[in-house]
Amino acid sequence: MSREASSAPRTSFGARMSEHAIAARAAAHPIDPQFLQRWSPRAFTGEAIDEATLLTFLEAARWAPSGFNAQPWRFIYARAGTPAWEPLLGTLSEFNRGWAHRASALVLVLSARQWLPPGKTEPQVNLTHAFDAGAAWALLALQASLSGWAAHGVGGFDRDKARATYAIPAGFELHAVVAIGRRGDKSLLSQVLQARETPSPRRPLAELAAEGRFDFFD
Ligand SMILES: Cc1cc2nc3c(=O)[nH]c(=O)nc-3n(C[C@H](O)[C@H](O)[C@H](O)COP(=O)(O)O)c2cc1C
Numbered sequence: 252m253s254r255e256a257s258s259a260p261r262t263s264f265g266a267r268m269s270e271h272a273i274a275a276r277a278a279a280h281p282i283d284p285q286f287l288q289r290w291s292p293r294a295f296t297g298e299a300i301d302e303a304t305l306l307t308f309l310e311a312a313r314w315a316p317s318g319f320n321a322q323p324w325r326f327i328y329a330r331a332g333t334p335a336w337e338p339l340l341g342t343l344s345e346f347n348r349g350w351a352h353r354a355s356a357l358v359l360v361l362s363a364r365q366w367l368p369p370g371k372t373e374p375q376v377n378l379t380h381a382f383d384a385g386a387a388w389a390l391l392a393l394q395a396s397l398s399g400w401a402a403h404g405v406g407g408f409d410r411d412k413a414r415a416t417y418a419i420p421a422g423f424e425l426h427a428v429v430a431i432g433r434r435g436d437k438s439l440l441s442q443v444l445q446a447r448e449t450p451s452p453r454r455p456l457a458e459l460a461a462e463g464r465f466d467f468f469d
Pocket residue numbers: 289290291292293347403404405406407408427449450451
């Protein structure tokens with residue numbers, strides 16, 4: 252169903268989403284528009300981000316739920332133009348560096364595989380640390396979107412290099428780097444990436460959720 256441009260949902264950066272994006276981003280069940288308006292651009296303006304703003308995104312992540320409230324996530328951040336920037340940018344794959352170099356900040360998301368329960372002296376394996384870190388990154392991305400910025404998860408980075416760069420112990424798993432910036436014009440990108448610079452669709456919920464059975468799934 253097409254909608255009038257005037258009623259099209261506003262994206263977090265203030266522009267109206269294209270009709271194509273709206274069609275790709277329609278919810279089958281009623282949800283808050285913020286979930287549809289968040290997406291992961293690769294064209295960033297390179298605008299500087301102040302540390303206080305970046306910390307609001309990490310603050311949102313801090314309030315994620317976690318198993319035992321162990322809060323296993325850790326974040327190493329680097330803002331463009333600071334001494335911290337090049338070492339983290341340098342861990343990204345060549346493809347991802349090609350667009351993420353115009354981001355305003357990068358955040359490496361890692362989490363502790365073990366935790367120390369209250370009153371215990373021996374650390375215990377935390378089976379949900381990765382799940383919890385995923386929840387934290389999602390809140391970070393939502394807060395960035397709500398604040399008029401965009402966050403783009405990057406799994407294509409050299410984990411060994413990042414581990415060595417920051418001397419991260421084996422007890423921590425490195426999950427992703429998040430590129431954060433203001434969305435820029437897609438002409439900043441190569442022709443190939445320009446074609447992909449649009450909010451993506453999702454599989455139907457019926458393929459993803461079933462009541463009381465698994466054999467339903469592929
Ligand atoms: C953990 C994770 C790793 C990702 N890795 C990359 C990546 O290496 N390069 C890239 O361009 N996009 C990457 N993405 C972005 C996804 O392709 C994107 O989130 C997905 O297509 C859904 O689109 P949306 O975020 O715009 O809704 C990654 C996203 C996540 C959550």
